[in-house]
Amino acid sequence: MGKIKILEPEVAQKIAAGEVIERPFSVVKELVENSLDAGATEIRVEIVDGGKKLIRVIDNGSGLSQEDVLLCFERHATSKISRAEDLERIATLGFRGEALASIDAVSKLVLKTSEGTGGIKVEREGGRLLRFSEGAYPRGTSIEVRDLFFNLPVRRKFLRSAQSELALIARYLTLVALAFPEISFSLSHGERQLLNCPGVKTRKERFYQLFGRQALERMLELDLKEGDYQITGFLSRPPKGLPDKQRQVYYVNFRPVRDRTLAAAVQQATKGWYEKDTYPEIYFFLTLPCSEVDVNVHPAKAEVRFRDSLRIFQLAVTSIDDALKRESQAKAVSFGQKFSELKNVKTMEIREEARKERPILPEERGIIDLEKETPLSREEKEIWKRGRLATEEERKEKVCDRGWQVLGQYLNFYIIVIDKEGLLIIDQHNAHERVLYEKYLDLDRQRRFNRRQSLFPLILELSPAEMIRFEENKVFLEEFGFELENLGGRSLLLRSFPDFLEDEEARQIFLAFLGEAEVAPSPELRPRFLATMACKTAIKAGVALTLEKMEYLVNELFQCEHPWLCPHGRPTALRLSLESIEKGLGRS
Ligand SMILES: Nc1ncnc2c1ncn2[C@@H]1O[C@H](COP(=O)(O)OP(=O)(O)OP(=O)(O)O)[C@@H](O)[C@H]1O
Ligand SMILES: [Mg+2]
Numbered sequence: 139m140g141k142i143k144i145l146e147p148e149v150a151q152k153i154a155a156g157e158v159i160e161r162p163f164s165v166v167k168e169l170v171e172n173s174l175d176a177g178a179t180e181i182r183v184e185i186v187d188g189g190k191k192l193i194r195v196i197d198n199g200s201g202l203s204q205e206d207v208l209l210c211f212e213r214h215a216t217s218k219i220s221r222a223e224d225l226e227r228i229a230t231l232g233f234r235g236e237a238l239a240s241i242d243a244v245s246k247l248v249l250k251t252s253e254g255t256g257g258i259k260v261e262r263e264g265g266r267l268l269r270f271s272e273g274a275y276p277r278g279t280s281i282e283v284r285d286l287f288f289n290l291p292v293r294r295k296f297l298r299s300a301q302s303e304l305a306l307i308a309r310y311l312t313l314v315a316l317a318f319p320e321i322s323f324s325l326s327h328g329e330r331q332l333l334n335c336p337g338v339k340t341r342k343e344r345f346y347q348l349f350g351r352q353a354l355e356r357m358l359e360l361d362l363k364e365g366d367y368q369i370t371g372f373l374s375r376p377p378k379g380l381p382d383k384q385r386q387v388y389y390v391n392f393r394p395v396r397d398r399t400l401a402a403a404v405q406q407a408t409k410g411w412y413e414k415d416t417y418p419e420i421y422f423f424l425t426l427p428c429s430e431v432d433v434n435v436h437p438a439k440a441e442v443r444f445r446d447s448l449r450i451f452q453l454a455v456t457s458i459d460d461a462l463k464r465e466s467q468a469k470a471v472s473f474g475q476k477f478s479e480l481k482n483v484k485t486m487e488i489r490e491e492a493r494k495e496r497p498i499l500p501e502e503r504g505i506i507d508l509e510k511e512t513p514l515s516r517e518e519k520e521i522w523k524r525g526r527l528a529t530e531e532e533r534k535e536k537v538c539d540r541g542w543q544v545l546g547q548y549l550n551f552y553i554i555v556i557d558k559e560g561l562l563i564i565d566q567h568n569a570h571e572r573v574l575y576e577k578y579l580d581l582d583r584q585r586r587f588n589r590r591q592s593l594f595p596l597i598l599e600l601s602p603a604e605m606i607r608f609e610e611n612k613v614f615l616e617e618f619g620f621e622l623e624n625l626g627g628r629s630l631l632l633r634s635f636p637d638f639l640e641d642e643e644a645r646q647i648f649l650a651f652l653g654e655a656e657v658a659p660s661p662e663l664r665p666r667f668l669a670t671m672a673c674k675t676a677i678k679a680g681v682a683l684t685l686e687k688m689e690y691l692v693n694e695l696f697q698c699e700h701p702w703l704c705p706h707g708r709p710t711a712l713r714l715s716l717e718s719i720e721k722g723l724g725r726s
Contacts, residue, residue: 139203140203140204140205140209141206141217142217143209143215143217144209144212144214144235145214145215145216145219145220149219149225152222152434153225153434154434154436156437156438157437158236158237158240158437159237159244159286161298161303161306162188162189162303163189163310164438165241165283165286166183166189166193166307166310166311167438168241169183169195169237169241170183170195170310170314171231171232172237172238172279173195173197173199174314175199175231176199178278179198179321179337180337181197181322182323182324183195183307183323184196184325185307185325185327186327187328188299188302188307188327189307190294190300190303191285193282193286194280194282195280195281196279196280197279197280198278199279200277201253201254201257201278201279202249204258207249207251207258207270211239211265212235212239214234215235215239216233218235226429227429228428228433228434233434234439242262242265243264244290244293245264245283246262246283246285247261247262247263248260248284249280249282251275251278252274252277252278253277257272257273257275258271258272258273259271259272259275264288304327304332304606305606305607305610308332308602309603310394311323311333311602312333313387313394315335315347316341316348316421317393317394317423318392319339319340319343320337320339321337322337323335332602332605333602345357345372348601349601350600350628350629352598352599356374357373357374358375358461358462358464359371360373360423361461362453362456362457362460366427367424367425367426367449369453369457370425371389371420371421371423372419372420372421373419373420373458373461373462374419375465376408376411377413378413379413380417380419380650381415381416381417381650382654383401383417386401386404386417386422387421387422389423390431390433391424391425391426391433392425393439393442397441397442399444399447399450400424400450403450403452403455403458404422404454404458407454407455411462413680414567414678414679415706415708424454426450430444430446431443432445541557541558542555542556542557542692542696544685546685546688547682547688550679550680550681550683551566551567552564552566560716560717562711562714563713564695564711565708566677566683566688567676567679568708568709569692569695569701569704569711570676570677571676571704571706572701572704572710573676573691573694574672575704576700578668578671579668582618582664582668585617587618587619588637589636590619590636590637591634592635592641594641596631596632596645597632598645598649599628599630600629607651607652608622608630614663615648615651618636618667619634619636620634620635620636621633621634621635632645632648636671638675639675643675647674647675650670650674654666672705677691695710
């Protein structure tokens with residue numbers, strides 16, 4: 139008996155329509171979703187040439203009957219909904235009856251399927267049936283999609299390199315595998331196996347399979363239940379974050395989605411916990427009754443709408459707050475905690491806090507471990523290591539010579555400087571980023587990235603997408619002194635890196651680079667990499683600086699080619715001109 143029906147036009151019209159198949163990744167996504175909806179416990183994805191030549195998805199799900207095979211390539215043919223009301227409570231990943239029709243129209247497709255006995259094979263091309271035959275196949279469905287967009291050459295031309303397309307596919311499969319731990323997933327590209335995760339019981343085990351032990355150890359777990367609503371997932375421990383939001387992933391009823399409510403909740407709840415300009419890594423799972431969420435809002439099913447988004451927002455904030463609080467209780471005083479106390483209190487309280495901050499006494503200056511704290515080039519480290527403070531005399535001289543003077547540090551974030559024109563409030567992190575960026579540019583121009591070995595073996599476990607990006611950029615990374623040895627699987631040994639980096643910095647820079655979305659080599663790649671390097675090695679906001687350090691930094695900043703912007707385009711300093719000060723105080 140066939141399960142698939144063609145939707146009535148009134149129902150079909152209510153479905154968010156649009157571009158369904160844009161690239162190989164969209165084919166994989168649709169086919170894997172179908173396998174999941176068919177109750178498969180094992181899903182294999184095989185790719186050739188980034189999916190441009192071949193995509194094959196094999197599952198052990200329910201299979202299709204003969205009637206269904208004849209209907210499934212029609213538009214609006216689905217077994218998942220039948221009436222308009224069904225759109226109000228969608229419990230499956232698919233519901234539009236669009237995906238197979240759209241894939242079929244732009245490829246050469248072979249489907250083999252069986253419900254347990256016998257089986258059927260159909261061969262199609264550009265939306266037309268070529269052959270239909272009976273055969274004996276194992277229970278489940280295998281769909282082979284060859285030469286995507288063979289009949290739309292312009293579209294085909296716009297596809298990216300095989301590696302880029304593959305990276306998107308690998309990222310998607312990693313995310314979907316995290317959502318369904320009990321299901322086995324594998325991904326191979328030609329001869330190479332990129333992912334192989336046998337089914338496991340818990341999501342924690344799946345996380346371990348996908349990202350490795352170190353990544354799991356960095357994570358806090360989210361766990362909140364309120365009625366029919368449940369939040370689970372992983373949040374990276376503060377205060378170290380990532381340079382972008384690539385690894386903030388939201389799932390609503392196991393479907394990875396983009397969502398503003400959840401993103402806003404994460405932003406609010408994590409504010410102040412992570413180092414400046416860094417973002418936590420988060421895999422956030424929300425499950426709720428299907429009637430509470432509308433998935434029929436985006437043609438690629440990539441967004442949802444909540445009936446009660448305020449409730450979702452509050453629950454999400456609470457779940458993250460709880461996890462962070464548990465962590466801070468476990469770790470009596472952490473940098474993250476202090477940081478958040480400072481950032482979250484109102485202005486008055488900040489002033490209170492600032493007043494309480496004891497100035498650094500002259501005899502205390504220079505006691506901070508300069509070498510550890512200031513990840514600078516060797517020659518700079520020498521200067522910082524001397525730790526001797528300028529005498530009053532020397533300082534006065536400097537003011538006259540240079541035309542500026544450092545007054546001090548505010549909140550351990552900003553350096554306050556005066557010059558002839560007024561006051562300058564310098565952001566210590568942004569300023570240092572600019573200084574280092576220009577130094578690195580210089581080193582790069584002279585091809586002078588000396589390398590050194592790490593003190594301890596630095597072993598990194600990569601996700602499949604990171605592994606692809608690494609392989610694509612191996613030579614590029616070597617130019618900067620990053621040498622890695624493949625230990626098998628997705629484990630790498632970071633052998634050497636630029637000599638001015640600490641081990642941990644090198645690790646962070648490497649991972650930040652691999653985490654970036656853009657895969658294709660572009661002219662931007664070099665400056666962006668140098669900017670990441672500058673960001674990771676610059677002094678952090680929240681670090682107390684001696685006067686000598688501040689003077690050194692300000693002096694270096696003023697000698698930069700572009701002192702007023704950090705390499706990411708944010709201002710390094712804010713000016714309060716004497717004129718505006720006087721005006722504000724009613725003196726002019
Ligand atoms: N791997 C599979 N195993 C069993 N049945 C399948 C499989 N793939 C597709 N089908 C059947 O074919 C139908 C059409 O699939 P298609 O992906 O086009 O639409 P859909 O999944 O219902 O909705 P959507 O367009 O949102 O994906 C499905 O409703 C399902 O009944
Ligand atoms: Mg589908």
